[in-house]
Amino acid sequence: MTILPGEPASAKLTVIGQAKVNVKVHYKDDQGNNHYVDLPDQAKTYHEGQDIMKPEDFMTKNSDLTDADRILLPAGIVINWAAGPTIQNSDAQYAAGYQNGTAAFDQTVAPDFDGDTLIYEGAFAKPVTDTHKVTRTIKFVDQNGKQIYPDFTQRSRDFTRSGFEDPFTHKIAWAEIPGSDILHQYQVPKIDGYTPDKSQVAQATVKFGDPDSAITVTYKANSQVIKVNFIDDTTGETLNSKSLDGVSDADANYNTKADINNYEKQHYVLVRDSSDGQDLIFDHDDQATQSYDVHFTHDTNPDSRQDTVTRTITYTGAGNKTPSAVTQSVHFTQAGTKDLVTGKTKWNDVADQNFASVGTPEVAGYTPDKSQVAQATVKYGDKDTTVTVTYAADKQQAKLRFYDDTAKKFIDAAPVLDASGKTDGQVGFTIPNSYDFSKYNFVNVTKGADPESTDQLAGADLSAVQYGKYDTDDKKDQVFVAHFTHKIKAINEKVTVNETIHYVYEDGSKAHDDYQATPLVFTKTGTKDLVTEEEKATWTKSQKFAEVASPEIPGYTPDQAVVPAVEVAHGDNDVVRTVTYSKNIEPQEPTTPTDNPVTPKAPEEPQQPATPDDNPDVVRPHSDNSPQKKQDSKQTNKTTEVNKTVKRSSTVKPKATAITKRNGTKVQLATKDASKQSNPKAVVNSTSTTVVNNKGENKAETLPQTGEKDNKLGILGLLTLSLASLFGFSEKKKKED
Structure with missing residues (x-):
């Protein structure tokens, strides 16, 4: 079986190998020879195909070195931790052309990582x-x-x-x-x-x-002072002393150049300046004042022939009314010397010439600072000069008057107001609180003293009027007139006049309830001028209280059967009148006839007062209350005086009276108007007096309604009367007894 490195699929067996990564430190000695120090306890062994090689698996700082490492490393060596290690590939060879790769961080460990080395750079520290x-x-x-x-x-x-x-x-x-x-x-x-x-x-x-x-x-x-003196050596006078305040060694922010230049413009010549024109610095001597002196003499110009000197007069301050400049020139033909400071020139045997004085032009509303530019003596060599005349705005006066357009006169209660300012300044007035125009209507304000002026100013009320600017005439005040009219108030007034009639007996006691007439009302309409308080109004016409029939009181006769009508007007006082009642007088009983009685005259039947029922104008008082009875007083041998007075404060029309006889006594009655007088309001104060003889003496008067003495019917009447008298006297005696 052939197993290829890195090819697990080539084998039927699963093989997990290990890879070891070594660690070394590289440095150079003083001769530049390279040295590598192996640090075996820093090496790492990984499982191939499973583990991942990471930087933190190795040294990163001095504290990661072990004691064994420090023994292996030379003394004084320093490792470059910041740069980190480099990885050096091993020189291993693999079969079947397998490429030997270099280990790398953050990669899965491969078989070719085995034997690779991390190299750290080291160097010796410098003392x-x-x-x-x-x-x-x-x-x-x-x-x-x-x-x-x-x-x-x-x-x-x-x-x-x-x-x-x-x-x-x-x-x-x-x-x-x-x-x-x-x-x-x-x-x-x-x-x-x-x-x-x-x-x-x-x-x-x-x-x-x-x-x-x-x-x-x-x-x-510390505080310091510098004093600079400007001295005129020609006159020996000090022109000016300037004091500067500051502190030690500070810059005074001053040098004499500007002042010297100014004096030179005035034709002074600098002789010496102890400051040399340098910026002045305060010293630090607390005991002494720092001082500098600047000396001048007067500048002069030599004159030579055919020279011309010019003086220019310029004007300023009057705005567009400022006059144009005036130029003056004089010509000299001789030599001389001119002191340019004083302006005086000393000529050599040649008369001085002059710049003529120039009157300053008048500008209305402005006053110049000089009325003229004075004549100047000019010597040859004088420099041209410029004189400036400055105008200042004049003080101006303005007046505000208050005119009553209604009365066509000025208002006395509002005296003239004065205001002052300057030419072209704004005119304004402050109205005192004491000026009361509450009874006036504001009309407008006009320019000029004439109240008839139509040159009106804008302004809906007095406080809003724009008076404009002061004029240019300082000889005459500006005058404004505020116009007012009177406020008018409507009138609607009413007054009432009452009438009262008292009914009394002769002793003044009440005879009947008073009569109260319906009050008469008068109305005044029109207008009232609130300033003059003059009224233009009319009252309603005069009216009448109707005549009043006096109430009947049994046994008494009023002094006025009818209280006459009275005409009153709005200004009259209430009308008060009095009707006085007199007790009726009974006829005297006849005396007992003698043997040879005298045939008396038949008494006259008393006549009743005229009844005013026929007069439709008569007002009858209410008779709800019965008249008060008056107790008789004995009138034996006593004259009774009846006094009738119409009492009122207003005027009444007089009434005619009629005289009739009642029981042989005269009685005065009031009738309707007996005359048409020219003055219908003439005051009537009439008094009638009736004298009654209690003994019944007829004073040989012939009684009315009797016949002649030889009238037979008269004899019969006399007998009848005698019997009646006896009968009456007998009855009276019984009553008296």
């Missing part, structure tokens, strides 16, 4: 030494970090260490570092003009490997 000093540098700087004093350096003693360098990683394994050293305390130096933030640097202990260090001492610069 090295290192020497080190620890340095501490002390720096001295100002607050800006700028060095102001030389650095001071402190160094430790030399520290030396030894070790071996890995030939592959070049890492060095150092031996123990010996000892330490001390950097001593350092006293910080004093620097004029500065104050350090620390007075000393403390002692420090250092050892090998400590980094170099730096300690910074910061000095705060």
Whole structure:
């Protein structure tokens, strides 16, 4: 039976072989000779066709070396673990042309893996030494970090260490570092003009490997002053002294060049400058002021013949109203010298010439800083000059007046408001809270003092008016007029006039309930001007309280049978009138006839007062309440006075009265209007007086309704009357008894 290597199918027997992979370390000696050290305990044996050869099956780091390995390897050798091993094929020969392959990681182990070797590269470590000093540098700087004093350096003693360098990683394994050293305390130096933030640097202990260090001492610069004086050597005067404040050694950000240039423009000539025009640096002398002097003399120009000097006057500040420049020139024919600082020229036997004064043009609304450019004496050799006239906007005034368009006059309660500004500035007014326009309607604001102006400004109300800009006339104030009209209020008012009639007896006590007329209402309509409080309104026409028939009270007679009608108007007070009732007078009983009786006259039948029922205008008071009875008072030999007064505050039409007789007594009655007077509202205050004789004396009056003395019927009547009188007197006596 022939069994071919690697061909299990060629045999009927299953054979599982073993393959051994060897491990060696290769290195070169000092002469460059190659050496291979076999490490038998690192070799691996695999089952062919089953196991997989992996890198981790072999050495990967120093700790994987066994003590036996370390004995076999030369001292000081280092293995390149990072590169890993290479695989060297064995030189075995196989039958039947079987190719001897090389073992490989992560492959199934084959028979030809047997005898292959992993070769690790080794080399000897390099011995090295290192020497080190620890340095501490002390720096001295100002607050800006700028060095102001030389650095001071402190160094430790030399520290030396030894070790071996890995030939592959070049890492060095150092031996123990010996000892330490001390950097001593350092006293910080004093620097004029500065104050350090620390007075000393403390002692420090250092050892090998400590980094170099730096300690910074910061000095705060002290305050310093530089004074620069500009001196006119020609006049001996100091033109200016400039004081600069700063700190020690700081840049003053100043040199004299600009100021010198400025003085030179004014025709000063530099004599010397102690600063040499250099940028000035503050010193660090706290005790003395740093000072520089700059000396000038006046510049002069020699004059020569046929020279021309020009002066240009320019104007600025008035906007597009600014006048154009004015140029003046003068010509000289003699020599002279001109001091360019003072502008004065000394001519040699030649009269000075002048630039004529130039009046500054007027620009409405602006005031120049000079009213004219003055005449100037010019000497030959003077430089051309330029004079600038600057205009400033004038102060302007504006007034706001308040006009009553309704009354066609200015409003006294709102005095003129003043505002001030400058030409072309915005005009504005602040309305005081005390100005009350609540009774006015705002109309508009017009320009100009004339309230009839139609030049209106925009603005729906007074606070929104745009007044525009101030004008250019500083001699005359701008005037604005705010227009108002009166607010008008509608009127609708009502007033009422009442009428009351009192019914009383002669002693003033109540005779009957009062009469209350239906009130008369008057209405006023129209409008009221809220400013003047003037009303344009009308009242309804006057009205009448109708005449009122006085109520009947048995046994009494009113002084007015009918209270007359009265006409009243809206301004009248309530009407109060009084009707007075008088007790009716009974006729006297006749005396007993004598033997020769005198035939008396037949008494006259008393007549009743006129009844006003026939008058449709008469108003009768309510008679629901019975009249109050009046107790009689004895009237023997007493005159009774009846006083009738119509009491009211308004005017009434007077009524005519009629006189009639009742029981021999005169009685006054009211009737309808007896006359048409021209003044229908004339006040009536009438009083009627009736005198009654209780004894029945007829004062030889002829009674009405009697005949002649010789009338026979009269005799019969007389007898009848006598009997009646006797009978009546008898009845009266009975009553009295």
